[in-house]
Amino acid sequence: xxxxxxxxxxxxxxxxxxxxxxxxxxxxxxxxxxxxxxxxxxxxxxxxxxxxxxxxxxxxxxxxxxxxxxxxxxxxxxxxxxxxxxxxxxxxxxxxxxxxxxxxxxxxxxxxxxxxxxxxxxxxxxxxxxxxxxxxxxxxxxxxxxxxxxxxxxxxxxxxxxxx
Numbered sequence: 831x832x833x834x835x836x837x838x839x840x841x842x843x844x845x846x847x848x849x850x851x852x853x854x855x856x857x858x859x860x861x862x863x864x865x866x867x868x869x870x871x872x873x874x875x876x877x878x879x880x881x882x883x884x885x886x887x888x889x890x891x892x893x894x895x896x897x898x899x900x901x902x903x904x905x906x907x908x909x910x911x912x913x914x915x916x917x918x919x920x921x922x923x924x925x926x927x928x929x930x931x932x933x934x935x936x937x938x939x940x941x942x943x944x945x946x947x948x949x950x951x952x953x954x955x956x957x958x959x960x961x962x963x964x965x966x967x968x969x970x971x972x973x974x975x976x977x978x979x980x981x982x983x984x985x986x987x988x989x990x991x992x993x994x
Contacts (some may be wrong), residue, residue, distance in 0.1 A: 835971040859923070875984040884975040886920060888967045896957040896987040906984040908950040908957070913979050920974045923967040925959045943978060952987055 869877050882927070883892055898908070910928065924939040930950050942948065950957065959980075963971070 833913075855909075866895050866897070868897040868899055871902075871984045872896055872905055874986065875906070877982045879980045879982065880977070881980055882975065882977050883924070883961050885971045886924070886963045886974045886976070888923075888963055888965050891960055891962040893958060893960045896959070898955055898957070898984070904953050904955060905987055906954075907948045907952050907987055908954050909983045910957075911945065911947045911981040911983070912939075912947060913981070917923065920963075920971055921978050923964040923971055925962050925964065925977065927962070929958045929960075930954045930956065937977075939976070947983075969993060 836967070866880070869875070879896075881894075898904075898906075908930075921939040921943060926935075926937055926939055928935040928937075928943055928948060931951050931954060934947055935950075937948075
């Protein structure tokens with residue numbers, strides 16, 4: 831009986847260790863979106879950014895700049911994917927402008943959180959994301975916060991014809 835308890839205890843410890851490692855790996859692979867952040871592109875790159883847009887009120891804008899660096903970073907096709915919001919009603923009142931050197935995308939946060947990837951193309955060294963709360967938002971939205979994630983993916987362009 832004692833041996834059974836020891837075996838069960840060891841198995842429970844092993845399971846708890848694996849769960850702890852999995853949780854740690856998830857949180858270590860995710861960075862907070864700051865007003866100015868740099869991501870190093872090195873081969874096929876995927877980075878998850880946690881966006882916490884706080885203290886929103888009608889007319890307020892918040893701007894975030896993502897710099898891309900690394901050897902030949904501009905030879906990569908960049909896509910963004912927004913997901914996992916807790917924004918409730920606020921996502922209907924926030925418009926998002928994503929700008930690069932070549933592309934400007936304007937969508938509501940609700941549209942972006944539907945899971946569709948936003949292709950930004952290549953030849954990019956900087957991505958600017960501006961969140962603006964609509965002037966038409968009611969008092970119930972004032973001071974609200976939104977938390978969601980942005981997946982940034984970079985894949986090397988096979989055809990370098992566009993650089994000639």
